[in-house]
Amino acid sequence: MLIGELARHAGCDAGTIRYYEREGLLQKPYRAPSGYRKYTDAHLVQLNFVLRCRALGMTLAEIKALQGFQANPSAPCAGINELIDRQIDRIQQQLKVLHVLEEQMAALRCCCETNMPAGECGIMKALASAAENDAADKKPHPKTEASTGPMEPSP
């Protein structure tokens, strides 16, 4: 099987396959005298393994680690479990962040009824005043030291 066919079977780009080969995630295939890569079904399985792990959100380094376990089946599998646990944690972290984000965006969305000049748009006002409050929080005693007026770029 040539690289294009492998790519079609796996549902990825041929460039991705070459990339995985360079990165050591895919066995180097036999090369025809023309230099063309010739793949076997076993390569397809290996590629699917990588793609599936990617789809589960693992990094290439983690997938490489999993392949290390495949190559070394008598090693204790605690590392595999840790890797999965870390992945689960990451997903739950992201979910938490996204839920908060969803709420914040929904609240923001409610601030405007679509047909305002931008200067009166509740969304813009909310974002701008949040930024100002952040700034005030961090500088609790503004001594009017520099300027609170408009910014002046270098002359």
Added chain:
Amino acid sequence: MLIGELARHAGCDAGTIRYYEREGLLQKPYRAPSGYRKYTDAHLVQLNFVLRCRALGMTLAEIKALQGFQANPSAPCAGINELIDRQIDRIQQQLKVLHVLEEQMAALRCCCETNMPAGECGIMKALASAAENDAADKKPHPKTEASTGPMEPSP
């Protein structure tokens, strides 16, 4: 305020501030004769605006677009609303994906009780057999054409 102080107030890296300046997201500050950047509180507000939008998941291009509305307060704000709506869609998409992922990872996690040799680990077996099934699905009539044995790299 020097860049390090601004960075501390905003809770980001000085490199990030220089990067935002290069990308046109932050006004160029006055430069002291030494070449040092001198920031005002207004810069802190602007930086916080950018960081807050980033934290909401917006791209730098989108933030630039929002700044365009800030600079042009009489423009109609429909574009702002669209931008926010797109962002909400993106977040909900990601949430969907992550929920599926969470389930899949949890199912995977249940496959192993931690103290196996890797070759017997249910997680590895599940991943490997999924990859094989993917391969079989895509090649429904395997004519034993090349080889289903181990992969042979180029000789």
Added chain:
DNA sequence: ATAAAACCTTGGAGCAGGTATAAGGTCAAC
């Protein structure tokens, strides 16, 4: 037999959104 289409090869650049480094200049304190 030949020409066009459809493959394949390599090397390199580019994306986002930064982070890290090196090599050097400045400034306040002791």
Added chain:
DNA sequence: GTTGACCTTATACCTGCTCCAAGGTTTTAT
């Protein structure tokens, strides 16, 4: 006058690809 903490620039690196150019090969159609 020297340490140490800061600042400057330019450049490279990170992840996980994607896309491009310039060229070689193979298949298909005429």
